[in-house]
Amino acid sequence: MxxxxxxxxxxxxxxxxxxxxxxxxxxxxxxxxxxxxxxxxxxxxxxxxxxxxxxxxxxxxxxxxxxxxxxxxxxxxxxxxxxxxxxxxxxxxxxxxxxxxxxxxxxxxxxxxxxxxxxxxxxxxxxxxxxxxxxxTAADQQALFLEKGIRSFEDAAVEATSGEISKAPLMKIFLENVVPHSTVEDLLRKERLSTDDRLRACALLLFDENPQSLLPQAAVKLYRYRTLASEGDREDLEGQPLTIEGPIYDLIYKAVSKTKEKVEEIPLMSQGGLASIKYPEEAIHEVICNALLHRDYSINDYVHIRVFDNRIEVESPGRLAGPITVKNILKQRFVVTKKLFVLLQNSHHRRIKMLARDSTPHSEQCSF
Known part of the structure; x- marks a missing residue:
């Protein structure tokens, strides 16, 4: 050559x-x-x-x-x-x-x-x-495999058993909508959501009513900064940051709802006087879906949502995985939590399936 x-x-x-x-x-x-x-x-x-x-x-x-x-x-x-x-x-x-x-x-x-x-x-x-x-070390190499998306923390075993999620509300919804009909044990076995009688992280995140008890990094932190500056300081912070917890399905909807509330509290001067800001809920939903479904849960940090006077920032911990770079992020696709994504995508429950659809990156942007 x-x-x-x-x-x-x-x-x-x-x-x-x-x-x-x-x-x-x-x-x-x-x-x-x-x-x-x-x-x-x-x-x-x-x-x-x-x-x-x-x-x-x-x-x-x-x-x-x-x-x-x-x-x-x-x-x-x-x-x-x-x-x-x-x-x-x-x-x-x-x-x-x-x-x-x-x-x-x-x-x-x-x-x-x-x-x-x-x-x-x-x-x-x-x-x-x-x-x-x-x-x-094996730990350093494992971190690289996770970072590149070759392996996913969603497959890691956690200190929880199938009995702890068998009665969970979301498990009931999944079992009612899965085709063909399945039991808890069948679902966990077929989808490889457990190992040696222990749940994998994916099952905990999806079905457990409070997965943050074992994976505290799976929570969301919501901040409200009263400033237009590029960064928020402590004196700009309104109250204490809000911690949002729950299974990933509920977590996304709670985070969207609370973020929307914070945004609509911001006064906007219009021709008719002060008005509330109306930010497209679909845009907030999409970004938060991406942050929670495409992150590395092995990293001991939260997803951070920061509401400023003129914008919303969503920070998801970790590096860009696989072939994703800053240059191609709007066009290239790569799913870090593949199993979690597929389970949501294959669900016959309309609202659950919507989460997987909304976690597909788009280039639309909105501002106040």
């Missing part, structure tokens, strides 16, 4: 050499391919980045003294890099940079991947500032 060769000017060389090694940029000597694959693993498992192979780091005197002589010299390096991306080479772009005084640099553009990328010696790294941090 032939790779593109781009000639760069003296000014471009000067600008390139001024680049700092940071979260998204690094320089590597061509002599150590293993180190190059380590950095590429780190970029892919974080937010992506640019690696320049053949340019030594800023601590060296002769940074351009070890460029590739010709494209063929870089073949071994390129092969090692592409072996790392067997699950998807579309997250990788490679080009040569031809320097005015002779020599080539290999420029590797790495995108954030929805799969784990390993170094050539099968270790896992993640970019942290200007360094490549190895994820050595």
């Amino acid at each position: 032939m790779w593109q060769i781009n000639n760069i000017s003296e000014n471009s060389v000067e600008a390139l050499l001024k680049k700092e090694e940071d979260q998204f940029c690094d320089f590597k000597d061509k002599s150590n391919v293993a180190k190059c694959t380590k950095t590429i693993s780190a970029f892919a498992n974080a937010d992506g980045g640019d690696l320049y192979i053949g340019i030594r780091d800023r601590a060296e005197d002769d940074r351009l003294g070890y460029l590739f002589v010709n494209p063929e010299e870089a073949n071994g390096c390129i092969s090692a890099i592409y072996e790392q991306f067997a699950e998807g080479v579309e997250y990788l772009y490679v080009e040569y940079l031809q320097f005015p005084a002779g020599g080539l640099c290999l420029h590797v553009i790495v995108q954030k991947t929805p799969f784990v990328v390993y170094s050539s010696d099968k270790r896992v790294f993640k970019r942290q500032n200007a360094s490549d941090r190895e994820l050595k």
Whole structure:
């Protein structure tokens, strides 16, 4: 395969050499391919980045003294890099940079991947500032799997049994509407909602009347800030934050209702005098659905809803999962809590099914 060769000017060389090694940029000597694959693993498992192979780091005197002589010299390096991306080479772009005084640099553009990328010696790294941090422990690697959406915390076992949800109101609704008719035990077994007589987190979130007793992070915090500022300070906070709890079905509707109440308390000057703000309930419902159905419940933090004088902010904890980035978030889809989403989607109860539909991202925006 032939790779593109781009000639760069003296000014471009000067600008390139001024680049700092940071979260998204690094320089590597061509002599150590293993180190190059380590950095590429780190970029892919974080937010992506640019690696320049053949340019030594800023601590060296002769940074351009070890460029590739010709494209063929870089073949071994390129092969090692592409072996790392067997699950998807579309997250990788490679080009040569031809320097005015002779020599080539290999420029590797790495995108954030929805799969784990390993170094050539099968270790896992993640970019942290200007360094490549190895994820050595099982806990660190599990956190990466959850972050990428490869695994979901909804499958984790919790300290609750099927007997604790068998009489729950939402369980009754599901059993009445499931086709074909099923018992509690059948539903839990078929949908793999329990393991070794313990419920999985998905079942707790969906059916338990107070899942926050075991998963306190599954609550919602609602704040009202009397300010137009970009951030709310303590002195702007009206009263104490409201904690909203319950199974996810009730939680969404409670959060929407309470948020709507807070918004409608804000006075708005109109031609006829003071009036209440009317914010589209569908928009609030959609955003809160997304925040609660597409979050990582392994993270010990709440969903935060902040009502300002001119806007509503909904903050869901965690990083963007899978292939989702800031650039493609309005077009790309990725479900973190797949089992929870599917159960809602497959329900024959109209109002429950609506939750799954409303958790599909849209680009419509509203303001006061």
